[in-house]
Amino acid sequence: MKIAIVGYGRMGKKISEIIRDRKDGDTIVTIDKFSPDADYKALDAESLNGVDVAIDFSFPDAVMTNIETYIQQGINVVMGTTGWYDRMEDVKKMVGSRIGFIWSGNFSVGVHLFSRIVSQAAAIFNKFPDVYDEMMYEIHHKGKKDSPSGTAMMIGDLINAQLDKKDKIVTERLDRAIEPNELHVASVRGGYVPGTHVVMFDSLADTIELKHTARSRDGFAMGAVLAANWINGKKGFYNIDDFMNEVL
Numbered sequence: 387m388k389i390a391i392v393g394y395g396r397m398g399k400k401i402s403e404i405i406r407d408r409k410d411g412d413t414i415v416t417i418d419k420f421s422p423d424a425d426y427k428a429l430d431a432e433s434l435n436g437v438d439v440a441i442d443f444s445f446p447d448a449v450m451t452n453i454e455t456y457i458q459q460g461i462n463v464v465m466g467t468t469g470w471y472d473r474m475e476d477v478k479k480m481v482g483s484r485i486g487f488i489w490s491g492n493f494s495v496g497v498h499l500f501s502r503i504v505s506q507a508a509a510i511f512n513k514f515p516d517v518y519d520e521m522m523y524e525i526h527h528k529g530k531k532d533s534p535s536g537t538a539m540m541i542g543d544l545i546n547a548q549l550d551k552k553d554k555i556v557t558e559r560l561d562r563a564i565e566p567n568e569l570h571v572a573s574v575r576g577g578y579v580p581g582t583h584v585v586m587f588d589s590l591a592d593t594i595e596l597k598h599t600a601r602s603r604d605g606f607a608m609g610a611v612l613a614a615n616w617i618n619g620k621k622g623f624y625n626i627d628d629f630m631n632e633v634l
């Protein structure tokens with residue numbers, strides 16, 4: 387398979403390392419509008435010549451133009467770039483069955499396995515609504531510009547979907563007692579933590595904790611490479627959940 391890495395920044399570089407280390411015969415072309423290290427500066431027919439799948443980790447403002455080019459050139463896509471989700475319906479229509487397109491705001495396989503474990507755990511604790519209460523926190527490095535993390539919100543939604551008693555996520559500092567229908571998702575920022583998510587099921591007698599600790603960006607990059615293999619040769623608009631559902 388020939389893979390174009392579009393956006394040769396932190397993620398793009400990590401993805402090329404992983405593809406090279408896998409040594410399974412894939413070839414790479416790197417495309418970056420600004421980076422002096424990339425093979426090509428423009429995303430066009432020339433740079434995409436012979437490419438099977440493009441893995442896009444570029445800038446949010448580049449996404450729509452890039453997608454138009456992928457469709458014109460008939461190239462399948464792994465879309466890791468975030469910040470375009472308000473255009474989701476437009477993109478879905480544009481893609482149709484012209485190319486294969488898989489997207490996620492978090493390509494970490496571990497996070498998606500963790501989400502499924504948490505969801506199943508929440509379904510179990512839902513049988514004991516008066517005994518256990520649920521809560522969450524996440525920790526990220528001092529450079530992260532938003533809180534809570536998108537992943538924490540995704541996991542919070544999955545928990546609430548399983549719990550009959552909870553239907554609301556609260557993320558702010560509370561100067562009052564929490565309501566039974568609220569799930570508190572707290573955020574801590576500082577240091578160099580790549581991303582930690584903790585879910586607690588707490589009773590008077592004990593606490594059961596589920597925790598996902600990312601060690602680096604490798605998890606995202608590995609997931610994007612697996613998704614590229616999965617989308618190769620397919621047509622249609624997919625999310626990483628479709629990939630996971632098929633594997634699991």
Ligand SMILES: NC(=O)c1ccc[n+]([C@@H]2O[C@H](COP(=O)([O-])OP(=O)(O)OC[C@H]3O[C@@H](n4cnc5c(N)ncnc54)[C@H](O)[C@@H]3O)[C@@H](O)[C@H]2O)c1
Nearest residue numbers: 393395396397418419420443444448466467468491492493
């Ligand atoms: N989905 C996930 O799992 C996941 C994980 C990490 C980061 N991200 C997202 O991926 C994106 C990139 O993250 P990063 O940390 O690698 O950022 P980065 O700034 O290190 O790299 C982005 C690169 O894209 C290049 N670029 C910008 N516009 C371009 C264009 N039009 N064509 C080609 N290249 C272009 C930039 O020059 C830069 O080198 C962000 O949107 C980030 O939120 C997603």
